[in-house]
Amino acid sequence: MHVFTTWVRAALAGGALASAVLIAAPAAHADNPATGKGPATAQSMPEIAARLPKITSADVLKLARSQIGISENAKGGGTKFQEWYMSTPRARETLARDGGKLADYLNAPWCDMFVSWVGQQLGIGPVMGADAYTVKHAQWFADHGRWGHTPKPGAVVFFAWSGSKHIDDINHVGFVVKDNGDGTIQTIEGNTGDGGAVEARTRPTWQVAGYGYPMYPGDLSASS
Template sequence: MHVLNTCLRAALAGGALASAVLIASPAAHADNPTTGKGPAAAKSMSEIASTLPKVSATDVLTLARSQVGISENANGGGTKFQQWYMSTPRARETLARDGGTLKGYLNAAWCDMFVSWVGQQLGIGPVMGSDAYTVEHARWFADHGRWGRTPKPGAVVFFNWNGSKDIDDVEHVGFVVKDNGDGTIRTIEGNTGDGGAVEARTRPTWQVAGYGYPMYPGDASASASS
């Protein structure tokens, strides 16, 4: 399911919900800093980062780049990123929030599953966030004070193809590789291109709704830009 279909809740539900369905309140969870629920949510992002592997933005981009070329099947899915997400407790949490079926994730839009997979593989899920719905992932960064307008390597970039800066209008997500300095950015994205694949892309910054800034434990400075 390539990027023209966008990473929206209707796709995540595997067709079980219409795109007009209102957002449900996230379910409460016992102790989950990734969702911002439970006792762990009381910890600051820097406290959480201090307990994680010393992963840097460079490490994240190296792993993301190594996945370039992986593509979906003829049904718009079947990638290891979708299969991984289906296996996680987080998938059941987002189902409780969004509705649909667990099986629906297998052929759902997977741009955010790719971003979440990269964070989880490197052991930094609590500062990367994990979701299959781009709007909620963008909101997670904003709720944690990690949202801004400045592109920088390793930032999670959220797009709206019409140029909206409203988080509710986010349609797609990827990683920033670099700011080209000419009104474009270089990115690595999942679920993009005509065949639905992991690809390196060049995007105009006017299509960027905003940037989420993971607090990378291996970087000397992890302050959010704005």
């Protein structure tokens, strides 16, 4: 554990792993979208979404865009996204799953904490999911039938810098803003760039492992 953590932090300092995970994770499991743990057997995703605020993909992107410019400190942490995640029951659940100490989250890679924070701030955490580990968050979408390979505004985009399409190879996460139609997408991402910040980026789609599709309650209302 100590060796892995030291290696990740050293790589972050050199910019090589801007969105690596702090610790290795165990085998995937299906989490309940309403609670973040246990099998989702009681209610379907549409039933859960129907009870949530009528937030749309446009609302999500508006909030994400408003965070552009927020950056980490020299230790790779100290953002409000990391502090928020540490305060949540979900942080205790992921610690029980992955190991480590709660304080480790304060300087851990925070791209997925940013995505999770956006969902929670808008009251749609049960359909956005919440995690600090990109691989597990992607698997959560896949386990609930919300995974695919088509870029859509508001989709959660998971990157594998190697070009792999396997969930286990995912390195980073953000939000899709637009499909440019030329083999690139526009995104908003946390923990990106040289200084580790929230930034708008243009990415080639060959780096995308897949997309998670939150069931946005407001978009469901508009289409019904």
